[in-house]
Amino acid sequence: MNFTLKIWRQDGPKSPGRMVTYPVTGISDEMSFLEMIDVLNDQLVRNGDEPVAFDHDCREGICGMCSMFINGEAHGPNRLTTTCQLHMRSFKDGETIYIEPWRAAAFPIIRDLVVDRSAMDRVMQSGGYVSVNTSGNTVDANALPIPKPAADEAFQAAACIGCGACVATCKNASAMLFVSAKVSQLALLPQGQPERLNRAESMVEQMDLEGFGNCTNTGACEVECPVGISLDHIARMNRDFLHAKVAKKG
Amino acid sequence: MAKSGLLSSSLSKKYAMAATGLFLCLFLAGHLAGNLQLFIGGIQGQTAFNEYAHFMTTNPAVKLLSYLTYFSILFHAVDGVVLTVQNRRARPVRYAKERPAENAGWSSRNMMLLGTVMLVFIVVHMQNFWWKMHFGVVPTQMVEGVEMHDLHSVVMAFFGPENLYAMPAAGLYVVAMAAMGFHLWHGFESSFQSLGLRFDKFTPLIRGFGRTFSVVVPFLFAAIVVFIFVTQS
Known part of the structure; x- marks a missing residue:
């Protein structure tokens, strides 16, 4: 060819x-x-x-x-x-x-086709983790019951490979699909609950600081995502952020 | 710890867009219900419409709602411009080759354009009727001892043969309603997504209702204009 x-x-x-x-x-x-x-x-x-x-x-x-x-x-x-x-x-x-x-x-x-995607790393650093003490006492993951649908959905969110196709595709260069997948993969699990609202707040704030655009809900990101991350996660992050702003104490 | 205020983040701006947009949908439903009386012929229609216009301009609760409507339109427009400017800045260099229709609907990609058409229409429309009703000289009609502005006659005259601009005005009204239809096609459903209200059983209902609303409401508004234009000329 x-x-x-x-x-x-x-x-x-x-x-x-x-x-x-x-x-x-x-x-x-x-x-x-x-x-x-x-x-x-x-x-x-x-x-x-x-x-x-x-x-x-x-x-x-x-x-x-x-x-x-x-x-x-x-x-x-x-x-x-x-x-x-x-x-x-x-x-x-x-x-x-x-x-x-x-x-x-x-x-x-x-250079050429190489871009610096470390903005996504900084979004992760701002809250994309769970604070678990792992020094010497590794907790059995199966000790905590997790409903199968929640585990499946968390897994679907965790499939995000952080490639940035959502940002590249979005007419606004918005990173909402990426950030919401990273918020959701923890928000759906019991281990993610203690920091849930702070996480949504901090990660959205960092996303804005990095200069990504706003979400117009065109859905282009979901279509172009190589691992099929769903817009459901964006809605969940929207809920968590609103919850954090309206009801969070401290 | 996050420090941004409720109104400064990208998500907050979207909540505001969604809330004002949905409120304006309620306004549209109310406005349409009143306008449908323009289909009624003769003195009966004239009286019904003028009584409705009188109620809308004198009732204190409606007055409060009207201020909320003015505020919502302005806020929705300004917030939309702010969001659009930020979005343009987020991609300073465009792609040489773009295929946007491959992954997103036309309406969702042109909300600013559609909104601008609607804003121009709103300004013209308010000058045509709202301004005349509030500040102009309008004929009156006596209904059960109460003197009321005869807005019905103003509307009929506006789209009638004595107005040189009736044809382009009717055309603008129809085009604006088409723009509103496309704006609502995306906007109604998108508002619920922005507010996080997306659930497996609920979202198809919202989509169905929103799309029906986005077709039926602008169609009826436009049909009223066409009906008056045709029957008056």
């Missing part, structure tokens, strides 16, 4: 960037999207050009490291798929493919 790639190239955080066109030839339809970029980078290096910088790690769809806004959609045209699990058979031979970095003020570009 042959493709025309239009890729965002940017030397550094402060440098101006531009879309650059590259032809790639001899691509197998069984290659993953990242392998196709590997082929392009091999060509670029052989020609003495700078390879395209992009994020990747596990290449098996679980780490959340790969990003890329492909042909106007986060992680490309397929649903419930990370970029590393997207294969070239999903594209037409001869197609022109736009490849851009996640675009958000909260995700500054480091």
Whole structure:
């Protein structure tokens, strides 16, 4: 297969960037999207050009490291798929493919397609944990009864791999789906109750500080999320935050 | 420990949007119920509508509600602009290639545009009737010994052949109602989501009711205008 790639190239955080066109030839339809970029980078290096910088790690769809806004959609045209699990058979031979970095003020570009997603880490640090004393006395997780539906829903929230596709997709660059998944995975479990309201409050506050946009409830994030995080979690966070602001003591 | 106040966070702004938006839906239902009397012909319709207009402008409870309505419209508009400005800032560089229709409905992506059309309409509409009723010279009608503003005649004349602008005005009213329909299509359901009211059994009902409301209410408002325009000309 042959493709025309239009890729965002940017030397550094402060440098101006531009879309650059590259032809790639001899691509197998069984290659993953990242392998196709590997082929392009091999060509670029052989020609003495700078390879395209992009994020990747596990290449098996679980780490959340790969990003890329492909042909106007986060992680490309397929649903419930990370970029590393997207294969070239999903594209037409001869197609022109736009490849851009996640675009958000909260995700500054480091180089080419690599963005700094540490804003999400800071949101996690602000409250995405449970304060459990683990020094020497590990508690048996099964000692605490948890209803199956609650465990399942918490697990669904915990499936969030923190890739940032929700932010990249949202017309407002809002991080609500990510933050709400991280709020929910603990809010649904008994271990998460003591800090529940503080957590929602702190994480929303940090989310705002990072410069993410507001939620318009378009639902685009849920559609593009590679692990299918539900808007239910956003509603839960909205409830918890309101509860915290209205009824929390201290 | 979180320090932000209730009104400063992104979520609080959304709660305010939802609350004012839902209140304005109640206002729409009330306004429509009154306007439907314009379908009634003859002196009977004229009296019914003028009695309704008289009640709406003199009853103290309604007056209180009307101030709440003015406040809600202004707050909803200003809050909407603030949210939109923040949203634009959150993505200073746009994508070269976007396919927004792949994952979100048109209404949900154009709430600001639709709201702006409605705000322009509200200003024109209030100038057309509210201003005349409150500050202009309006003919009167005696109903059971009480002198009332004859708003019915003002409405009929406004969409009648003697008004050169009746046609473009009726057109604007119909377009504005279409914009309102699309705005409500997303806005009604979205308000409940913003307030966290999303549950498996409840949300489909809200969606169904909201979408019915967003079609029926603007359609009836527009139908009244078209009916008057056609019957007067």
